[in-house]
Amino acid sequence: MSEPVRLKIVEGVAWLTISRPDKLNALDGEMVDAIVPACREIERSAAKVAILTGEGERSFCAGGDIDAWSNASPEAFGRHWVRDGHAAFDALARLAVPLIAVLNGHTLGGGLELAACADLRIAEAHVRIGQPETGLGIIPGWSGTQRAVRRFGPQLVRRMALFGHVYGAEEALALGLVDQVVATGEGRAAAEIAAAGVMKRSARATELTKMLINAAEGEESERVVEALAGAVAAASDELQEGLSAFRERRPARFGQ
Ligand code: COA
Numbered sequence: 689m690s691e692p693v694r695l696k697i698v699e700g701v702a703w704l705t706i707s708r709p710d711k712l713n714a715l716d717g718e719m720v721d722a723i724v725p726a727c728r729e730i731e732r733s734a735a736k737v738a739i740l741t742g743e744g745e746r747s748f749c750a751g752g753d754i755d756a757w758s759n760a761s762p763e764a765f766g767r768h769w770v771r772d773g774h775a776a777f778d779a780l781a782r783l784a785v786p787l788i789a790v791l792n793g794h795t796l797g798g799g800l801e802l803a804a805c806a807d808l809r810i811a812e813a814h815v816r817i818g819q820p821e822t823g824l825g826i827i828p829g830w831s832g833t834q835r836a837v838r839r840f841g842p843q844l845v846r847r848m849a850l851f852g853h854v855y856g857a858e859e860a861l862a863l864g865l866v867d868q869v870v871a872t873g874e875g876r877a878a879a880e881i882a883a884a885g886v887m888k889r890s891a892r893a894t895e896l897t898k899m900l901i902n903a904a905e906g907e908e909s910e911r912v913v914e915a916l917a918g919a920v921a922a923a924s925d926e927l928q929e930g931l932s933a934f935r936e937r938r939p940a941r942f943g944q
Contacts (some may be wrong), residue, residue, distance in 0.1 A: 691722070693719050694707050700735055700736045700737070702730040703739050704726055705740075705743055706741070706742045706748070707742075712749070712794055713743060714749065715802075721772060721776070723777075723780060724779045727779040727780060730784075735785055737883040737886040738786070739789075739876070740788070740806060741792055742790075742792055745793065745872070747792070748799050749795065749798060750794045750796050751821075752773070754824070774831060777801055777804075778831075778908075780805035782902060782907065782908050785894070785895065786886050786894060787805060787807050789808070789809045790810050790876055791810065791811040791875070792812045796816065796817070796819070797820055800832060800848070801831050801832045801835070802830075804836045807898065808882055810867065810869075810879055811861070811866040811875070813872050815856065815869075818852070822849060838905050838907070840864065899912045926942050929941060
């Protein structure tokens with residue numbers, strides 16, 4: 689049986705596929721837990737860009753698995769379901785390489801939150817995008833009221849989350865929910881073209897620029913500030929002197 693979250697790295701492109709087509713790729717706890725290790729594996733690999741999509745032709749992701757979360761206790765809901773989902777989606781949104789999402793069908797609830805993690809969204813013509821959670825009596829809890837607001841704007845999120853608007857491809861494009869619309873079945877090929885564009889550019893400059901854009905958006909400003917400052921400090925002669933002094937049990941001589 690194939691893994692419900694499948695990672696394949698081919699010629700510098702990491703393909704991450706949400707694969708539970710009989711349930712329209714709804715995410716259960718096990719699938720959510722598989723996302724952080726997959727992101728770490730992508731970052732340890734030679735991949736320069738990642739493409740996220742759903743298995744099959746009907747759905748990108750129809751959200752969190754309703755049976756899974758509705759059977760959780762209130763405590764487990766907050767402590768595990770919401771927290772683990774945030775950890776997974778944060779890892780995706782903060783992936784070192786650009787992330788392209790191919791929305792190949794239903795992109796609902798957690799599916800929209802998943803899509804919001806991407807740097808580029810390509811929608812196939814039959815896409816349906818929305819936030820149905822309040823109609824079920826629950827809130828969009830995997831950053832559907834936070835990252836989605838930062839990335840799509842509060843009014844659009846209000847329309848989807850409070851009024852139940854569901855958007856098709858052309859409307860989603862006009863509203864800025866997606867970046868490109870392609871015919872059904874052509875999303876992966878379009879993503880490969882976008883990925884080739886990323887691979888022509890400097891990987892280091894791309895990674896740094898993505899971090900800066902994320903920081904400007906409030907995505908991860910604390911880590912970005914310390915990561916960039918840490919990299920500058922790590923490249924300095926003074927670090928070498930500090931380490932040598934520690935090992936030689938003597939006071940450090942910093943530029944004196
Ligand atoms: N969680 C668990 N199972 C889900 C699911 C979800 N979020 N979304 C779809 N499924 C399952 C269905 O229960 C069904 O399973 P079954 O065949 O074992 O009965 C299967 O996926 C196919 O879905 P179905 O509803 O039969 O397809 P459809 O084409 O008639 O409708 C949707 C498609 C997306 C409109 C409908 O499945 C739906 O509304 N899903 C829930 C979306 C949602 O509210 N997401 C947010 C959850 S917090």
